[in-house]
Amino acid sequence: MALDSVRHVSGGACPQRGQAREAETAYTLRAHDAWALPVEVLLGLLSAEAVENRLFDDARAALIALPGRLIAATTPGLTKVAREHMLRKLLSEYLSHPWDLITLDDSGNMKVAENPEASLRREADAPHTHLQRFTDVRNLYEDSHWGPKDGWRSDEEVIEALRALITEHLAGTAEDIPAMACPLPEDVGAAVTIGYDEHGEPHPLAFVRTDIPSGLRADLWGFCVAASMGVGHLDVAPDEHGIYYVGMKRSPVTCPGPALLAALIVQRMGRRPGDCAFSFITPPNRGGGEPAEPAAA
Known part of the structure; x- marks a missing residue:
């Protein structure tokens, strides 16, 4: 060969x-966990508030990071499966990069934005600072299929x-x-x-x-x-x-x-x-x- x-x-x-x-991030929450853990568990771990509301432009779902608050919003009328898929996609993207705003449209197209000042503060922090409270998520999988x-x-x-x-x-x-x-x-x-x-x-x-x-x-x-x-x-x-x-x-x-x-x-x-x-x-x-x-x- x-x-x-x-x-x-x-x-x-x-x-x-x-x-x-x-070694530093071995047991922290990762992007792939957003597709394996129950959505309710993910929202709880991130202290995210899930709401249904009309959104701006053509967005059907959005993750909005405010100081001390994380909001996962979806438009009314989505099926349970579609809503869960959109939430997982938003959360996995947030876990890979803590954007200040993530939106999805009907076709699943994603847009992201961040506050430059907040970005600079994050870059000055240690890696994965926004997830440091999740020091070991292995116990979340102990009784699961994965x-x-x-x-x-x-x-x-x-x-x-x-x-x-x-x-x-x-x-x-x-x-x-x-x-x-x-x-x-x-x-x-x-x-x-x-x-x-x-x-x-x-x-x-x-x-x-x-x-x-x-x-x-x-x-x-x-x-x-x-x-x-x-x-x-x-x-x-x-x-x-x-x-x-x-x-x-x-x-x-x-x-x-x-x-x-x-x-x-x-x-x-x-x-x-x-x-x-x-x-x-x-x-x-x-x-x-x-x-x-x-x-x-």
């Missing part, structure tokens, strides 16, 4: 800095469990990429593709590099499990060998999709996941010219 066919774009993050940041099925475990134990999902439950292959196995670009953390057995049946193949922190490896393995369930139907082109490359840069999970599934699978296996919205990196054009932009997962 030509695992070196992605052009290097940017350097990798410092492992020590990444580990410190992950709680750890075998208790909270070490990263290495979770990695083994995730690899077993690929090899045993998906009848695929899950292998490490040793540090010096090939000249892998620093921004690529994993690769997923499809292999075929002697009967022509497809099976997923997933590979994750080993020279990165264990927490990042665990979350990448979770993303590989999610991607393996739909490999061949991903919204990004593979390279000429049929390989999909996964970058190491994290983003908050603010909508349903492979990234949300990855976060919930990792948690089910026993680890509080970090931000699991990794990107599929589009390979460079072999015919020359500029490479395509990375495609969001």
Whole structure:
């Protein structure tokens, strides 16, 4: 396999800095929690007031952050399902970035705004200051469908469990990429593709590099499990060998999709996941010219 066919774009993050940041926010409320916990629980944790009222312009839902007060508003007449979906979308966006105003229209288009002075104050604070009171949200999942099925475990134990999902439950292959196995670009953390057995049946193949922190490896393995369930139907082109490359840069999970599934699978296996919205990196054009932009997962 030509695992070196992605052009290097940017350097990798410092492992020590990444580990410190992950430890600092490991058990805080994250964006993906907005899609897994009951809406009522989320509103209570954020001390948010849910109201129904006519809104401005074409907004059907809005999250308004005032000093000491958070208001989640929806217009009257929404179905319960539509209202809950909009609230989850607003809350997940707020958990990824504490905007002062977030709105959604009928089509789900989002607009955000913030007070520049408030933004400067937040930047001067420690990371995740607005969520520091949620020092450990693991107990919120203990009896839920997405709680750890075998208790909270070490990263290495979770990695083994995730690899077993690929090899045993998906009848695929899950292998490490040793540090010096090939000249892998620093921004690529994993690769997923499809292999075929002697009967022509497809099976997923997933590979994750080993020279990165264990927490990042665990979350990448979770993303590989999610991607393996739909490999061949991903919204990004593979390279000429049929390989999909996964970058190491994290983003908050603010909508349903492979990234949300990855976060919930990792948690089910026993680890509080970090931000699991990794990107599929589009390979460079072999015919020359500029490479395509990375495609969001």
